[in-house]
Amino acid sequence: MKSIEYYNKVFSLLEEHHRWFQQSIPLIASENVPSPAVREAIASDFGNRYAEGFPRERVYAGCRYIDEVELLCMEMARSLFGAEYADVRPVSGVNANIAVYTAFTQPNDIMMALSIASGGHISFGKKQFSGTAGSVKNLEIEYFPFDYEVMNIDVEATKTKILERVKANQPLPKLVMFGGSVLPFPHPVKELTEFFRQYGSTICYDAAHVAGLIAGGQLQDPIKEGVDVMTLSTHKTLFGPQGGAILSKAEHQEALKKAVFPATVSNHHLHHVAGKAIAFAEMLEFGREYAKQVVANSQALAQELCNKGFNVLGKKKGFTKSHVLIVDVSEIAYGSEIERLLENSNIILNRNLLPYDIKFGRHFDTTGGIRMGVQECTRLGMKTGEMKQIAEFIERLVLKKENPDKIRREVTEFRKGFQKIHYAFETATEAYEYVKIRS
Numbered sequence: 001m002k003s004i005e006y007y008n009k010v011f012s013l014l015e016e017h018h019r020w021f022q023q024s025i026p027l028i029a030s031e032n033v034p035s036p037a038v039r040e041a042i043a044s045d046f047g048n049r050y051a052e053g054f055p056r057e058r059v060y061a062g063c064r065y066i067d068e069v070e071l072l073c074m075e076m077a078r079s080l081f082g083a084e085y086a087d088v089r090p091v092s093g094v095n096a097n098i099a100v101y102t103a104f105t106q107p108n109d110i111m112m113a114l115s116i117a118s119g120g121h122i123s124f125g126k127k128q129f130s131g132t133a134g135s136v137k138n139l140e141i142e143y144f145p146f147d148y149e150v151m152n153i154d155v156e157a158t159k160t161k162i163l164e165r166v167k168a169n170q171p172l173p174k175l176v177m178f179g180g181s182v183l184p185f186p187h188p189v190k191e192l193t194e195f196f197r198q199y200g201s202t203i204c205y206d207a208a209h210v211a212g213l214i215a216g217g218q219l220q221d222p223i224k225e226g227v228d229v230m231t232l233s234t235h236k237t238l239f240g241p242q243g244g245a246i247l248s249k250a251e252h253q254e255a256l257k258k259a260v261f262p263a264t265v266s267n268h269h270l271h272h273v274a275g276k277a278i279a280f281a282e283m284l285e286f287g288r289e290y291a292k293q294v295v296a297n298s299q300a301l302a303q304e305l306c307n308k309g310f311n312v313l314g315k316k317k318g319f320t321k322s323h324v325l326i327v328d329v330s331e332i333a334y335g336s337e338i339e340r341l342l343e344n345s346n347i348i349l350n351r352n353l354l355p356y357d358i359k360f361g362r363h364f365d366t367t368g369g370i371r372m373g374v375q376e377c378t379r380l381g382m383k384t385g386e387m388k389q390i391a392e393f394i395e396r397l398v399l400k401k402e403n404p405d406k407i408r409r410e411v412t413e414f415r416k417g418f419q420k421i422h423y424a425f426e427t428a429t430e431a432y433e434y435v436k437i438r439s
């Protein structure tokens with residue numbers, strides 16, 4: 001290809017992507033769509049600058065306005081999460097976790113976290129699986145016992161596991177990591193924080209998925225419940241551009257500050273700091289209303305799917321109290337096959353391991369589950385009535401085996417009514433409109 005052909009090809013692919021997303025139902029639990037205001041902030045010249053370090057203590061000149069924006073961003077983050085310290089520099093959730101590992105652990109220390117099949121994240125993972133905690137920091141991982149009947153950490157079994165280690169004189173967790181990538185119910189932070197503290201553990205809550213719900217007063221409030229530190233991604237249930245952040249008690253400020261810069265971030269994507277600041281302002285204004293609707297929507301979708309015969313996990317507890325739900329499709333097909341079938345009809349979600357998949361010899365390509373999150377649909381203005389409609393599309397495709405092309409046309413039609421961003425100050429530009437800056 002000639003250079004100009006490459007150039008044009010990339011732009012045409014970008015435009016096609018935008019068109020596709022204008023016609024699709026976005027159900028990936030880790031994604032969201034930013035407002036036109038956030039998109040404007042991330043297109044600014046901040047993205048071409050270097051800062052390094054802390055506002056007003058920079059290693060570079062030219063940060064006069066950058067410093068002010070970052071300070072405002074930190075102030076709003078503290079207020080949203082009720083935290084004494086906020087660091088908005090981590091460029092992703094994994095980056096924020098690495099900074100926490102750096103601040104609070106030494107190589108070979110033990111971290112307690114959920115396994116991936118039980119909802120943990122690769123950044124909690126063991127070295128033998130190339131997980132971040134094991135690979136980067138050489139941490140040993142002990143898994144939380146998990147009760148999949150109620151889709152949560154088993155409090156009593158966790159205490160027993162630790163007490164057995166105490167009895168056997170084995171090392172205890174230096175870091176306890178609550179949170180995960182499948183977090184339908186609040187984690188037992190209150191029930192376990194004091195217990196772990198007596199053994200000298202630092203307590204972290206990874207709110208990558210649920211930060212927007214926490215900020216909106218739903219699910220739980222880990223900082224109030226006593227954790228030392230909380231990490232998050234800014235783009236899953238929050239409204240931000242892709243990025244990370246860390247919240248903590250004041251006593252950990254110095255350790256975290258250094259663990260971020262110079263230890264694990266050099267320049268920190270300043271356009272995304274501006275984008276986070278705008279997104280936090282939106283969350284302060286609209287977060288409560290949004291988070292409430294997210295939970296109402298996920299519960300409605302779960303109930304509808306269950307009514308239609310799908311095996312939605314966590315039934316005993318009402319399926320979900322967050323944005324996410326997990327469906328066991330193992331009796332129908334592999335999760336990956338369902339994922340492809342739905343994608344072909346413009347319903348975008350992903351396969352997911354079930355807590356008991358490994359036991360049945362299933363792995364990431366042959367999962368027994370699919371995962372959905374309703375936060376992006378909620379941002380597009382959908383309510384519980386639309387969740388009914390989505391459940392029906394899924395039923396007709398997966399259970400009734402209707403023609404995927406027919407469903408795709410109906411999905412496209414359905415989406416025409418949901419092109420604007422809600423819970424935002426500015427809504428003139430459509431959610432997935434391709435904004436052309438080139439002349």
Ligand SMILES: *Cc1c(COP(=O)(O)O)cnc(C)c1O
Nearest residue numbers: 092093094121180181206208233
């Ligand atoms: C998504 C996720 C992360 C990582 O976030 P990125 O911003 O993608 O780096 C960390 N922890 C959990 C539990 C997650 O689900």
